[in-house]
Amino acid sequence: MTALWIAVLATCVGCFALKLAGFALPRRIVDHPSVRGAVELAPVALLAALIAVGTFTTAQRLAMDARAAGLAVAALLVLARAPFLLVVIAAAATAAGLRALA
Amino acid sequence: MTGVTIELQTRRRVGRDALAIGVATGAYGLSYGAIAVASGLSVAQASALSLFAFTGASQFALVGVVGAGGSTVAALVTALLLGSRNTLYAVRLTGLFPARRALAAHLVIDETTAMAVTHADRVQARRAFWLTGAAVFVCWNLATLIGAFAGDLIADPAALGLDAAFPAAFLALLAPKLRERPVLVAAVGGAAVALLATPYLPAGLPVLLAVVPALVVAQRLRRGTP
Numbered sequence: 001m002t003a004l005w006i007a008v009l010a011t012c013v014g015c016f017a018l019k020l021a022g023f024a025l026p027r028r029i030v031d032h033p034s035v036r037g038a039v040e041l042a043p044v045a046l047l048a049a050l051i052a053v054g055t056f057t058t059a060q061r062l063a064m065d066a067r068a069a070g071l072a073v074a075a076l077l078v079l080a081r082a083p084f085l086l087v088v089i090a091a092a093a094t095a096a097g098l099r100a101l102a
Numbered sequence: 103m104t105g106v107t108i109e110l111q112t113r114r115r116v117g118r119d120a121l122a123i124g125v126a127t128g129a130y131g132l133s134y135g136a137i138a139v140a141s142g143l144s145v146a147q148a149s150a151l152s153l154f155a156f157t158g159a160s161q162f163a164l165v166g167v168v169g170a171g172g173s174t175v176a177a178l179v180t181a182l183l184l185g186s187r188n189t190l191y192a193v194r195l196t197g198l199f200p201a202r203r204a205l206a207a208h209l210v211i212d213e214t215t216a217m218a219v220t221h222a223d224r225v226q227a228r229r230a231f232w233l234t235g236a237a238v239f240v241c242w243n244l245a246t247l248i249g250a251f252a253g254d255l256i257a258d259p260a261a262l263g264l265d266a267a268f269p270a271a272f273l274a275l276l277a278p279k280l281r282e283r284p285v286l287v288a289a290v291g292g293a294a295v296a297l298l299a300t301p302y303l304p305a306g307l308p309v310l311l312a313v314v315p316a317l318v319v320a321q322r323l324r325r326g327t328p
Contacts, residue, residue, distance in 0.1 A: 007174035008147045011164055012154035014178070015185040019157075019207040022192020023199070030196055037320035042313050043194045043215050044285055045292030046187050047276055049312035050212060051269040052293035057300045070266025071273065078277045084119050088126070091270030096263030 066102075070095035116217070116230045123213050124237025126267055127158070128245040133259045134161055135249020141169030145250040152246040156239065157211050160185040163305060183306035190313060191215040198228050209235030216275040284319050291315025 030039055055067045070091035077087045131152065138148035143165060151161045160181040167177035192210045195218060199206040209231070217234040221227035259265060280286045292312030299308040 003174045004143065004147065004168065007164070007168075007178050008143070008150055010178050011160060011181045011185075012150060014182045015155040015157050015160050015188070016208060018182065018185045019188045019192050019210045020204070022189040022194075022210065023196045023203055023207045025193055025196065027197060030193055034324065035320075037323050038313075038317050039194050041285065041288040041316040041320050042190050043219055044276060044279055045288045045312040045316035046190060046309055047212065047216055047272050048289035049292040049296035049309040051272050051276075052297050053300060053309055054265070055269045056297055060300055060305060062297065062300065066263075067266045067269065070263060071269050074266075074270035074273050078274050084115070084271070084274050085122055087274040088122065088267050088271045092263030092267040094263065095266035096261060099261065099263070 066095040066098040069098055112226065113229070116221075116226065117233055120217065120230065120233035120237045123217070123234055123271060124241040126264060126271070127213065127238045128241030129262065129264050130158060130259055131242040131245025132249035132252075134158065134165070134242075135246040135251075136253045137162070137169065137249075138165045138246075139250045139253055141165040143168065145247070148250045149243070149246055152243045155181070155185070156208060156242070157185050157188060158242070159212075159306070180305060183304065183310075186306070187212075187310055190310075194219065195231070198224060198231065206231070206235075209239065211235075211238070212272070213238050216272050220275050220278060284323055288316045288319040291319070 029035065051071070055071045057063055058065075073094045074087050074091040077090055082090075134152070135148055138151070138161075139145065143151075148165075151164065155161055163184050164177045164181040167180055168174070188210050191212075192207060195206070195210060195215065198218065214231050214235045218227045218231040221230055276289065280289055292315050295311050295315055296308040299311050303311075
């Protein structure tokens with residue numbers, strides 16, 4: 001077997017194991033009042049970090065480009081309680097439009 | 103409007119949103135398949151990752167390191183680092199799945215988590231998770247195959263604005279939760295920490311560091327000083 005196949009299979013096994021590990025924690029720990037708040041808040045903080053890194057960084061450097069405009073339009077539409085699909089399409093169209101003009 | 107009508111509307115909306123996320127992920131899957139093959143992976147290797155690793159950030163990272171001529175160990179470590187946020191998502195979601203746990207675990211990714219956590223109702227949360235998981239899994243895997251075979255014919259996701267679509271989608275999904283002040287503080291803190299850490303830490307770690315503000319806010323809430 002080639003080294004590349006070994007890396008591919010190890011990634012498959014490892015990524016599944018990482019997901020399963022979260023399920024393996026006993027409920028009495030996950031639901032314990034002392035950790036419940038952190039368990040609830042962590043995914044939201046991680047997804048918010050993902051939004052920030054996905055919008056304002058390129059190749060591990062801070063960056064400000066058409067994606068920022070897309071996110072700004074999305075934020076305005078979210079505040080106006082626009083439907084999900086409209087928010088997503090408007091953000092993509094804003095970024096794509098700015099790039100087409102540039 | 104009656105409660106039944108509202109529930110029906112919610113169900114329709116969740117189905118439509120799940121499908122939209124699936125299609126958008128598929129567009130990225132085309133690009134993943136093309137880049138994987140261009141980086142030296144076979145079609146079988148690219149597809150094995152989409153079927154069994156099934157976590158886009160890790161897959162893109164692995165083919166990126168391989169394509170740049172990095173060692174296979176470096177590729178594996180980077181992929182696992184990016185995959186480790188799924189562990190934290192799974193801790194949050196574990197209570198939703200008394201049955202079919204292995205299958206549910208396999209579908210724990212950014213998109214399914216974002217869709218599930220927006221629903222306080224457990225039945226709706228579970229339904230949003232399964233629908234999104236199924237839509238993304240099917241689209242991602244089909245797109246991987248098409249991208250791997252069609253290669254250069256595929257449009258650049260950035261030209262379509264897809265790289266702006268995903269942050270927008272996550273923002274829209276999280277928005278109702280962000281109206282609670284502690285959640286907003288944890289989210290803004292997480293975003294700030296990740297951005298500040300990005301120039302200094304390897305890919306994957308900055309996003310993981312977002313748990314630190316989440317822990318701080320949770321601790322303060324417990325002490326009753328939000």
